[in-house]
Amino acid sequence: MPVKVHIHLTHRRFTDGKEVVEAEGQTVGECLNHLIQQFPGMEKAIFAKKDKLHNIVEVYLNHASAHPNELAKPVKDGDEIHLILMLAGG
Amino acid sequence: MLTPDERERYDRQILIEQIGPEGQEKLKRSRVVIAGAGGLGSPIAIYLTAAGVGMIRLIDHDRVSLSNLNRQILHWEEDIGKKKVQSAATKLRNLNPGIKIEAIDETITEANVSHLLEGCDAIVDAMDNLSTRYILNRCAIEKNIPFFHGAIRGFEGRAMTILPGKTACLRCMYRGSVPEEKFPVIGVTPAVIGCIQATEVIKYLLGIGQLLTNRLLMYDGLEALFTEFAVNRNPECDHCGQIK
Numbered sequence A: 001m002p003v004k005v006h007i008h009l010t011h012r013r014f015t016d017g018k019e020v021v022e023a024e025g026q027t028v029g030e031c032l033n034h035l036i037q038q039f040p041g042m043e044k045a046i047f048a049k050k051d052k053l054h055n056i057v058e059v060y061l062n063h064a065s066a067h068p069n070e071l072a073k074p075v076k077d078g079d080e081i082h083l084i085l086m087l088a089g090g
Numbered sequence B: 001m002l003t004p005d006e007r008e009r010y011d012r013q014i015l016i017e018q019i020g021p022e023g024q025e026k027l028k029r030s031r032v033v034i035a036g037a038g039g040l041g042s043p044i045a046i047y048l049t050a051a052g053v054g055m056i057r058l059i060d061h062d063r064v065s066l067s068n069l070n071r072q073i074l075h076w077e078e079d080i081g082k083k084k085v086q087s088a089a090t091k092l093r094n095l096n097p098g099i100k101i102e103a104i105d106e107t108i109t110e111a112n113v114s115h116l117l118e119g120c121d122a123i124v125d126a127m128d129n130l131s132t133r134y135i136l137n138r139c140a141i142e143k144n145i146p147f148f149h150g151a152i153r154g155f156e157g158r159a160m161t162i163l164p165g166k167t168a169c170l171r172c173m174y175r176g177s178v179p180e181e182k183f184p185v186i187g188v189t190p191a192v193i194g195c196i197q198a199t200e201v202i203k204y205l206l207g208i209g210q211l212l213t214n215r216l217l218m219y220d221g222l223e224a225l226f227t228e229f230a231v232n233r234n235p236e237c238d239h240c241g242q243i244k
Helices: A009-014 A028-038 A042-046 B004-009 B020-029 B041-051 B084-095 B130-143 B188-206
Strands: A003-006 A020-023 A047-049 A057-061 A080-085 B031-035 B055-059 B100-104 B122-125 B147-153 B156-162 B215-220 B225-230
Touching (some): A009 A042, A020 A028, A028 A042, A028 A080, A042 A047, A080 B225, B004 B020, B020 B188, B031 B041, B041 B055, B084 B100, B130 B147, B147 B188
Parallel strands (some): A003 A080, B031 B055, B031 B122
Antiparallel strands (some): A003 A020, A057 A080, B147 B156
C-alpha cells in the first residue's frame, strides 16, 4: 500500500485537481520525487532547487511536523504526507 | 471585586461553570497586548474587550484605507485616513468603557519591542508579516510571556499557542525567509482565526481548557475543515532551543 500525499489547494492545478495522490518510496523525499514523476508541475511548486523545498512549503507526516530534515524522514505503507503552505497574512 | 454593573454586563459568561465571578475578576485584572489592529486584530480586540479583559494595549503603525474595510471590522468608512489604533480605540471604548485601552501608534521593531510588551500577561499575534511575528516570538520567549499566533490567507488560516520554553514556538518551524506579498483575504477568515486566538487568550488567563500548544490548527474555509498537526519544540531553534 503506497503513501498518500495530500495536495494543497494551490497546487491542485498541477495534479489534475486531485486532492490526494498515491506515491511510493522509503522516505518523504522519495515519495515527493514519485509525486513529481506523476505530476511534473509539482516540482517547481514545492522545490526551490534539487532536494531543497521552498521555504513556504511545510511537510507533515501522519499529522505531525516533519521539520527539520523533512525529506529524509522514513515512511511506511499507509503513511500520510500533507504538503501545506505557510501563511503570513493577518 | 466586580461592581454591580460588571456583574450585570458579564452575567451570561459568569454563568459558565469554568468562569464564574472569580474568573471574571481574573479577566478584569489581566493585561493583553494585541500586535496589529487589522483583520485579525479587529475580532481579537472586540471579543477580549467584550469579555472584560481589564487592559488591552493595541499596537499598529498604519492608517485606515478603503481596501481595509472588507475585513478590518473595527474600522468604518468614516475612519479612512485615521490612525488605526485611534479608530479601534474609539470603538472599543464605546463597546466597553470599563476597559483600559492603550492605543500605540508605532511600528514594532527589535529596538522597541521589549518596551512595547512590558507588563503584559499575554501577547497576541495579529500581524500581517512574518518578520515582525519573529520579533514578537523572540521577545515573548525572553520575557516568558505566552504568545498566541494566528495567520491567514484567502479562505485559509492557522492558529497555535506558545508557552515559552515549554511548547513549540513559531520559530521552531522556521525554514528560511519568505517573501512578503499582498495577500488575498476575505473578512470571514480572520474572523474565524481571530476568534480562536481570543478564545485561547481567555482560556489561558482563566487557566481552563486545553490550549493549542504543540498543536497547529489549520482552517480551510472552502472545505469547511479544521485539521490539527502536532508540532514539537526544535532543539535547534534559534529562539527557544537553549531554554531547558
